Amino acid sequence: MTRILVFGKNGQLATALAAASTGTEFKLGFTGSSEFNLIKQVSDIYSYIANYNRVDAVINASAYTNVDKAEMSGAEDAWILNALAPEQMAKACKTLGIPFFHVSTDSVFSGKKPSAYQPDDPVDPVNFYGITKLEGERLIQAVGCNGTIFRTSWVFSKPGHNFVNAMVALADKHRQITVVNDQLGLPIYAPDLAQALLQAAGKTIANPARKFDPIYHIVGGGKPICRYEFAKLIMRTASLETKVAPISSAQFAAPAPRPKNAVLDTRSFTATFKAELPNWRVGLKHMLSKTENK
Numbered sequence: 509m510t511r512i513l514v515f516g517k518n519g520q521l522a523t524a525l526a527a528a529s530t531g532t533e534f535k536l537g538f539t540g541s542s543e544f545n546l547i548k549q550v551s552d553i554y555s556y557i558a559n560y561n562r563v564d565a566v567i568n569a570s571a572y573t574n575v576d577k578a579e580m581s582g583a584e585d586a587w588i589l590n591a592l593a594p595e596q597m598a599k600a601c602k603t604l605g606i607p608f609f610h611v612s613t614d615s616v617f618s619g620k621k622p623s624a625y626q627p628d629d630p631v632d633p634v635n636f637y638g639i640t641k642l643e644g645e646r647l648i649q650a651v652g653c654n655g656t657i658f659r660t661s662w663v664f665s666k667p668g669h670n671f672v673n674a675m676v677a678l679a680d681k682h683r684q685i686t687v688v689n690d691q692l693g694l695p696i697y698a699p700d701l702a703q704a705l706l707q708a709a710g711k712t713i714a715n716p717a718r719k720f721d722p723i724y725h726i727v728g729g730g731k732p733i734c735r736y737e738f739a740k741l742i743m744r745t746a747s748l749e750t751k752v753a754p755i756s757s758a759q760f761a762a763p764a765p766r767p768k769n770a771v772l773d774t775r776s777f778t779a780t781f782k783a784e785l786p787n788w789r790v791g792l793k794h795m796l797s798k799t800e801n802k
Contacts, residue, residue: 509533509534509535510533510534510535510564510565510710510713511534511535511536511537511561511562511563511564511565512534512535512536512537512563512564512565512566512567512709513536513537513539513557513560513563513565513566513567514536514537514538514539514566514567514569515539515544515546515566515567515568515569515570515593515597516538516539516540516568516569516570516571517538517539517540517541517542517543518540518541519569519570519571519668520663520664520665520667520668520669520670520698521569521611521663521698521701521702521705522538522540522569523665523667523668523698524665524698524699524701524702525567525569525702525705525706526538527699527702528699528702528703528706529706532706533710534706534709534710537560537561537563539556539560544556546570546588546589546593547585547588547589547593550588550592550593550596551596553593553596553597553600554596554599554600554603557597557600557601557604558600558603558604563604563606564606564607564713565601565606565607565608565609565709565712565713566597566600566601566606566607566608566609567609567610567611567705567709568593568594568597568608568609568610568611569611570589570593571589571590571611571613571641572585572586572589572590572637572640573637573669574586574637575615575635575637575762575764575766576762576763576764578635578636578637578640578764579635579636579637579763579764580763583636586636586637586640587640587643589640590637590640590641590643590644591640591641591643591644591647592647593644594610594644594647594648595644595647595648595650595651597610598610598647598648598651598653598655599651599653601653601654601655602651602652602653602654605654606654607653607654607655607656607709607712607713607716608648608653608654608655608656609655609656609658609705609708609709609712610644610645610648610655610656610657610658611657611658611659611660611705612641612644612645612657612658612659612660612723613637613638613641613659613660613661614659614660614661614662614693614767614770614771614772615633615634615635615637615638615641615766615767615770616631616633616638616641616642616645616659617629617631617632617633617638617767617769617770618632618633618634618767619634619691619766619767619768619769619770620632620768620769621769622769623771624694624732624771624772624773625725625769625771625772625773626725626773626776627659627721627723627724627725627773627776628723634765634766634767635764635765635766636764637764638767645657645723649722654712654716655722656708656712656720656721656722656723656724657722657723657724658705658708658723658724658725658726658777659723659724659725659726659772660696660701660725660726660727660772661693661694661695661696661727661770661772662693662694662695662696662727662770663695663696663697663698663701664695664696664697664698664791664792664795665697665698665699665795666795668698671695671735671738671739672742672792672795672796675687675739675742675743676742676746676748676796678750679743679746679748679749679750682750683749683750683751684750684751684752684753685739685750685751685752685753686752686753686754686755686760687735687736687738687739687752687753687754687755688734688735688736688754688755688756688757688760688766689734689735689736689737689754689755689756690734690756690757690768691734691735691757691766691767691768691770692732692733692734692768692769692770692771693727693732693733693734693735693769693770693771694727694728694730694732694733694770694771694772694788695727695728695733695738695788695791695792696726696727696728696785696788696791697728697786697788697790697791697792697794697795699791700728700785700786700788700791701726703783704726704777704781704783704784704785705726707781707782707783708724708777708780708781708783711781720780721776721780724774724776724777724780724781725772725773725774725776725777726772726774726777726785727771727772727774727785727788728785728786728787728788728789728791729774729784729785729786729787729788730787730788730789732771736752736754736755739752740752741789741792742792742796745792745793745796746796
C-alpha cells in the first residue's frame with residue numbers, strides 16, 4: 509500500500525483525490541488548516557511530514573486561489589502558501605528521499621501566445637497570484653528533489669469554489685449576467701484531474717530511477733472555450749434560463765488581470781504517463797446532472 513500525504517484537505521482537488529483513491533493501492537492522508545496551518549506554521553513543515561506516520565510521497569493540492577484578493581490584502585498569505593510552503597515541502601521530501609508532486613497553474617503564462625502553451629514555454633505572469641505560483645515552481649526546482657510540477661487550469665467540481673458553481677449561483681439571482689468573451693482556456697473536471705495525478709504518481713513511485721520531466725500540463729480533453737461560451741454552456745446543461753451577455757476583460761475591470769489565453773498542451777503528459785484525459789464537457793454534464801446533485 510502506497511501512503512501519500514495530501515496538503516489541501518478541504519479543496520475540490522483533495523476531495524476528488526479521496527474518491528479516486530478508493531479501492532486502489534493508494535492510502536491517502538489529508539491535512540487541512542485545522543490539522544496544520546501552512547501559513548502560520550510554514551517553518552514546521554519538515555517536522556510535520558517527517559512525523560506523519562509513514563509517508564511514501566507528498567501531493568501539494570493546497571493553494572491560495574483568490575486571484576483578486578491576492579492582488580490586494582491577501583498578497584502576503586498568497587506568497588507564503590503558493591511559494592514558501594511548497595519550497596519547504598520540497599526540502600522535506602528531498603531529505604526524506606520521497607517524491608513530491610505539486611499542482612500549479614496556467615497563470616504562470618502571460619496569455620499572449622496564440623497557441624497552446626507547452627511546459628517549457630517562457631513564463632511571464634500577468635497578476636500577483638501567477639507570480640506567487642511561478643515562484644513556487646522555481647523554488648521547488650531549485651531544491652532539486654524528486655519532484656514533479658503539474659500545471660492545470662479552470663478546475664471545476666460540485667464541491668468547491670470554481671467558475672461553474674459561480675455561474676450557477678449567479679443564475680439563481682439574476683435573469684441576465686455578463687461574462688468576459690476574451691479569455692480562452694481548457695477546463696478540467698476535478699475527478700479527472702485527480703485520476704490523472706494518481707496515475708502519474710503511481711508510475712513515478714514505481715520507477716524511482718527514471719528521470720521524468722520537471723513540469724507537465726493536465727487539462728481536460730476536447731476543444732478550448734472562452735469564458736462567455738462556457739457560461740452559456742453551463743446554463744444550457746443545467747437547464748437554467750438566465751441569459752449570458754458578452755463583455756471584454758477591460759470592461760469587466762477585475763482587480764487582477766487574467767491571461768487571455770490559458771490553453772495548456774497536454775501531449776507530453778499523456779505520452780509519458782499513458783493517461784487518459786476525458787473530454788471536459790462530459791465532466792460538466794456529470795457535475796450538473798440530477799444524479800450528481802442528489
